[in-house]
Amino acid sequence: MIVDSIVIGAGAAGLMCAITAGNRNLRPLVLEGGNQPGAKIIISGGGRCNFTNLDARPESFLSENPHFCKSALSRYTQHDFIDLVNRHGIAWHEKTLGQLFCDGSARQIVEMLLGECAAAGVRIETGTRITEVGHDGSHFRVSTDRGEVLGRSLVVATGGPSIPKMGATGFAYDIARQFGLRVVTPRPALVPLTLGGDDLALAAPLSGVSVEAVARLGPASFREKLLFTHRGLSGPAVLQISSYWRAGQAIDFDLAPDTDIAAFLKARKAERPRAEVKTVLAEVLPARLAQGLASDQPRPIGETGDKALTALAERINRWRPIPAGTEGFAKAEVTAGGVDTRDLSSRTLGAVKVPGLHFIGEAVDVTGWLGGYNFQWAWSSGHAAGEAV
CATH class of the missing domain: 3.50.50.60 (FAD/NAD(P)-binding domain)
Structure with a gap:
């Protein structure tokens, strides 16, 4: 023919x-x-x-x-x-x-x-x-x-x-x-990312939790949903930034892009000193995520040191995990x-x-x-x- x-x-x-x-x-x-x-x-x-x-x-x-x-x-x-x-x-x-x-x-x-x-x-x-x-x-x-x-x-x-x-x-x-x-x-590309070590220890218990986030890597920036999984991270924001990621690079995530968490926690410490840190965070984050991020802060916010609150705010507004890898071609779009x-x-x-x-x-x-x-x-x-x- x-x-x-x-x-x-x-x-x-x-x-x-x-x-x-x-x-x-x-x-x-x-x-x-x-x-x-x-x-x-x-x-x-x-x-x-x-x-x-x-x-x-x-x-x-x-x-x-x-x-x-x-x-x-x-x-x-x-x-x-x-x-x-x-x-x-x-x-x-x-x-x-x-x-x-x-x-x-x-x-x-x-x-x-x-x-x-x-x-x-x-x-x-x-x-x-x-x-x-x-x-x-x-x-x-x-x-x-x-x-x-x-x-x-x-x-x-x-x-x-x-x-x-x-x-x-x-x-x-x-x-x-x-x-x-x-x-x-x-x-x-357009693929979920895997995590290891302390980053996975944070993400895995939060599997299924979704939050609007900003993902940044170099000049690339995407504001969409982020999804925690038992192996790492997924959701549109993660899939988008994955196309730009290379092994060994850290990715910046802002898990509360509309809130300056440091200023927010400082204000709440003055206004609601007896409230638990996780309860305060739940005002701006999903409850499970707030609980997971504040799991190492069991005392009321009024009794929590400013250094610890600053570190917590940094983890929320500028979380910088280094992915262990991707889910591979099997999960890549x-x-x-x-x-x-x-x-x-x-x-x-x-x-x-x-x-x-x-x-x-x-x-x-x-x-x-x-x-x-x-x-x-x-x-x-x-x-x-x-x-x-």
């Missing part, structure tokens, strides 16, 4: 690329190893698919080259995808911080994409195992357990190794290296790193030295914030490659 373009991967980026190419009267073939297209889309957003973000912009993406994503994002924006969703009559709502979700089911997004594929003449083959990829001088050659396919162009949209239970692998990196492209070391953008065109997502070879979506060293940004990168990068194949 000879086709205009072979797209490996029927996820968000691959389907968008195929739709765009098909609408240009090309004959794209999508090869998917799983049994259904859009498997990750279906489970995303708690089953409702956080399909984009109203505030999607280049500053919301991490990469060794932070400028690389600008071209694709500017040529197919969040508003373009919202228009597509609206044309299909899919009801949606903004949950928080610009995050857009389906009112109904994430399956509506998959059905929309498959409908667009059908209208554009896209052929999709699921349950297809790829055994070899090569180039014969004129065509890309993909060998599968169903036979061989030739294509004028090849688009790799197989994502990264995050969520391996969904079949995720580093296959895209293998192809990149095969054709001489560099790969930025992949690492888990996405993969940071990937195919090195130095070897790709920012306009076409094509390999600079291998005409016709493109990498899109999560496979590329572009990683968005939590909240629909990674889907927008999939739509934008897929559209850019679809316009170029």
